[in-house]
Amino acid sequence: MTFQRSAILITVSALCVGTAMGDADGGRAALIARLGASAPTGAGVYAVQVEATMTNGGSDYAPDLSDPEFAGKAVVAVNAPSSNSWHATNVAKWLYGSSTAMAPGITNAWVYNVNSWLFDTLNVGAGTTLPAASPNSLVRVMNHSWIASFGPGNEGYDREAIRRLDYQMTRDGMLAVCGENNGAGSARYPMMGDCFNGLSVGRLDLQHSAGDTASASDTPGRMKPDIIAPGQFTSFATPVVGSAAALLFETLRGSAYASLSNTQRAQITKACLVGGADRTLDWSNDAPQSGASRGMATKPLDVMRGSGELNVDRAHRIVTATRVNGTSVSTNASPAESMGWGTATLTANGKTHWRFRLNQVAPSFDFTVVWPRSVASNLASYTFANMNLRLQRSLSGGSEFIPLEGDAGLATFESGNVASTSSVDNIETIHLVNLQPGEYTLQVSRSDTASGSVVAYAAWAVDSAGFGPEGDVDASGMVDFGDVALALTSFGTDDPAADIDVNRVVDFGDVALILLNFG
Numbered sequence: 001m002t003f004q005r006s007a008i009l010i011t012v013s014a015l016c017v018g019t020a021m022g023d024a025d026g027g028r029a030a031l032i033a034r035l036g037a038s039a040p041t042g043a044g045v046y047a048v049q050v051e052a053t054m055t056n057g058g059s060d061y062a063p064d065l066s067d068p069e070f071a072g073k074a075v076v077a078v079n080a081p082s083s084n085s086w087h088a089t090n091v092a093k094w095l096y097g098s099s100t101a102m103a104p105g106i107t108n109a110w111v112y113n114v115n116s117w118l119f120d121t122l123n124v125g126a127g128t129t130l131p132a133a134s135p136n137s138l139v140r141v142m143n144h145s146w147i148a149s150f151g152p153g154n155e156g157y158d159r160e161a162i163r164r165l166d167y168q169m170t171r172d173g174m175l176a177v178c179g180e181n182n183g184a185g186s187a188r189y190p191m192m193g194d195c196f197n198g199l200s201v202g203r204l205d206l207q208h209s210a211g212d213t214a215s216a217s218d219t220p221g222r223m224k225p226d227i228i229a230p231g232q233f234t235s236f237a238t239p240v241v242g243s244a245a246a247l248l249f250e251t252l253r254g255s256a257y258a259s260l261s262n263t264q265r266a267q268i269t270k271a272c273l274v275g276g277a278d279r280t281l282d283w284s285n286d287a288p289q290s291g292a293s294r295g296m297a298t299k300p301l302d303v304m305r306g307s308g309e310l311n312v313d314r315a316h317r318i319v320t321a322t323r324v325n326g327t328s329v330s331t332n333a334s335p336a337e338s339m340g341w342g343t344a345t346l347t348a349n350g351k352t353h354w355r356f357r358l359n360q361v362a363p364s365f366d367f368t369v370v371w372p373r374s375v376a377s378n379l380a381s382y383t384f385a386n387m388n389l390r391l392q393r394s395l396s397g398g399s400e401f402i403p404l405e406g407d408a409g410l411a412t413f414e415s416g417n418v419a420s421t422s423s424v425d426n427i428e429t430i431h432l433v434n435l436q437p438g439e440y441t442l443q444v445s446r447s448d449t450a451s452g453s454v455v456a457y458a459a460w461a462v463d464s465a466g467f468g469p470e471g472d473v474d475a476s477g478m479v480d481f482g483d484v485a486l487a488l489t490s491f492g493t494d495d496p497a498a499d500i501d502v503n504r505v506v507d508f509g510d511v512a513l514i515l516l517n518f519g
């Protein structure tokens, strides 16, 4: 078998030297401003970097280790022979360089020539022989700043390579970050951006390939990219995401997370990166904004932006916030805070719930769930769940629900989606602007009948303005006479802003709660 096409992501070398990220730094400056010397650096997290050679059939795939950015680091060019590549050097700077990367604390990396890696490590074409073991048990991040396909007629090898990568991520507890092609409207390549369990990466300036996973892929039609990040080329945006992932992996090694497996850590890292991504005003997953289907998204992501712009500070705030797991019985769901993450295990047709209690309007409400596919150990098949998201108003602690689809949601949220029901993706997203006060229940449901349980990894970020004092129904910042006046004005109505005890009527119980919280 010959590997027919291997295209590096960058062809203009002069444009990539000395590129500064400027203000668009993926949230790194905010992270350091908030945490100072205690900010994670990626210490104790190791990386794998897979590189295309610069010359066809050449050996120039390795970073230039004489560069001071790699001083003191143990970087191994695994495949012999090897020679230096400016591309690999720059990718390495963004992934683990001591003055460029978000994660300068990564001290160990293994770099592979993609032509060797595919056949000698991933073991494409080797039947049931599994991918080779990770070079070190501390490797958590795998960077793929290259694109390729085995070409027409050989799509089976593309599928196999992706399947093996997903298997490897689950087995070894790694997260792969995979670049999209450069150029708006450019062709997508299946490898390795079509992966299920990692992240495909585009650019903040949207000059990248975007669209559905290949018709020949396992489960075609999944949206890519998953996230966008700063970088003059996708080759450099990709390791920025990899470096951000290393910061979360380091955090997840802390004692508070001791019970987690590395496989879980990889999916939590993914959930927090996509769940914490900034969704600008332009972000949309194309849910209708009027009519009977208002708020009902059947595709989870923005076509060009994926989940949004990398914000490692927000992702870190999510992963360090209180973990709240989903509950199968909606009334058992404990109220979630402004930011957080959690998991739930779902069997076929199972459901799980999270509850949110907004005392004031939340300018933004974002909830994301991801789940991995599980590749069989013979690599011949995989199981893949179909989860969907639905947000409803709820009453009295999740005992009753008020749907928000269509006109029913007009008074409740200004824009966005309350349902995310792709039939093929392994990510679903709720994004809302100006969600009114009240109690809400977020339901994750499995609509497939595949056997076995699947873990849903959820991450959310709700504007903290919605979590002011209980009873401050006029959002003045204080529980005071203005709140009593507003409750009396809406007395007898079902105005959720003043229905503090969420029984669907503004009544004496609500006035009593205002007085209880007075001052």
Ligand SMILES: [Ca+2]
Residues within 6 Å of the ligand: 386, 387, 388, 420, 421, 422, 423, 424, 425, 428
């Ligand atoms: Ca779905």
Ligand SMILES: [Ca+2]
Residues within 6 Å of the ligand: 471, 472, 473, 474, 475, 476, 477, 478, 479, 480, 482, 483
């Ligand atoms: Ca008030």
Ligand SMILES: [Ca+2]
Residues within 6 Å of the ligand: 498, 499, 500, 501, 502, 503, 504, 505, 506, 507, 509, 510
């Ligand atoms: Ca009430």
